[in-house]
Amino acid sequence: MxxxxxxxxxxxxxxxxxxxxxxxxxxxxxxxxxxxxxxxxxxxxxxxxxxxxxxxxxxxxxxxxxxxxxxxxxxxxxxxxxxxxxxxxxxxxxxxxAHPIELLPHAREAIEAVTDTHKVILITKGDLIDQERKLAQSGLGELFDEVEIVSEKSAQNYRDIFARHGDGPESAMMVGNSMRSDVVAPIQAGCWGVYVPHGLVWEIEKAETPAGNPRYRELRDLGELADLVQRLS
Known part of the structure; x- marks a missing residue:
């Protein structure tokens, strides 16, 4: 089950x-x-x-x-x-x-829609100081139960994070715009991988879409996330 x-x-x-x-x-x-x-x-x-x-x-x-x-x-x-x-x-x-942070459409609402029913974690990679700056300026920091800033988004890192902060990868979902880091790697770890296209994609983050995988989902934007979470929960 x-x-x-x-x-x-x-x-x-x-x-x-x-x-x-x-x-x-x-x-x-x-x-x-x-x-x-x-x-x-x-x-x-x-x-x-x-x-x-x-x-x-x-x-x-x-x-x-x-x-x-x-x-x-x-x-x-x-x-x-x-x-x-x-x-x-x-x-x-x-x-x-030094560039100011500009939130994407539905970002705050998407997080707020699931905070009462699910544990919510920010999982990002990159320079620690810069990622902390962006999170602070975004005004979203208080919405997350945990924040993980990692050097790489590997399948093993996802397993470790969701075991440490949740009920394991099988009970977890990762939402993001990078096919390689936010979708393929989480699916390899046993999570749901939810792709939210952004339009601009760094060449290094491109990967083949796991279209046939039962744990793959794609949304038009974050405004559709709450309905998906409700269906899968």
Whole structure:
């Protein structure tokens, strides 16, 4: 007999508030700064390769992204990138770290709709200081029973989190916009994986949709979450 749904995990970036669009804007600025050295597509390919390479060193988040931009700038200019460009890239990263939080539609209502009936956990990955800043500025912090900021959203981490804070992964649901991190990994752990498309997707977070899996669900937006939770509980 399948266990009843008792615990709901929410992703943060691009599920509850905007995030990826600021990376896209900064990437555009990056390609403009280095337009004399390489075309846009080549620069973005080199930057993505640097990000993938550097995740194991810097983790996820704005600081690692900024360092990857600087590294790419050095590479494509043959170590001749002007100091003024490095300075502008550092400033672009600082601007991202200071950007105000803008909630996505239905974010607060979706959480509030399930807090009385289920244990609610924020599960996010990235830089600890920046994620704590965004949560504080969002005004959503008091709605969560627990907050987990992890270095990676692996199936094992989901098993550990939902065992520690809930009744195990079989009684848990993860809600998010990343197919790889918020849907596929939780399903591998034994959870429900609920996909809420955002539109802008980081290449590293793409994965094949587990359409045939009985624990996969897709919503148009967070406004549909309460009905889904009621049906599965």
């Amino acid at each position: 399948e266990k009843a749904l008792s615990t709901i995990g929410f992703d943060a970036d691009d599920t509850l508030w905007h995030n990826e669009r600021f990376f896209k804007l900064t990437q555009t600025h990056f390609t403009e700064l280095l337009a004399d050295h390489a075309d846009r597509d080549h620069l973005l390919d080199r930057l993505l390769a640097a990000e993938k390479r550097n995740i194991r060193h810097y983790g996820y988040g704005i600081k690692g992204f900024t360092l990857s931009m600087i590294e790419t700038a050095i590479e494509v200019t043959g170590d001749r990138v002007p100091a003024s460009v490095i300075r502008q890239l550092v400033e672009a990263g600082q601007d991202m770290l």
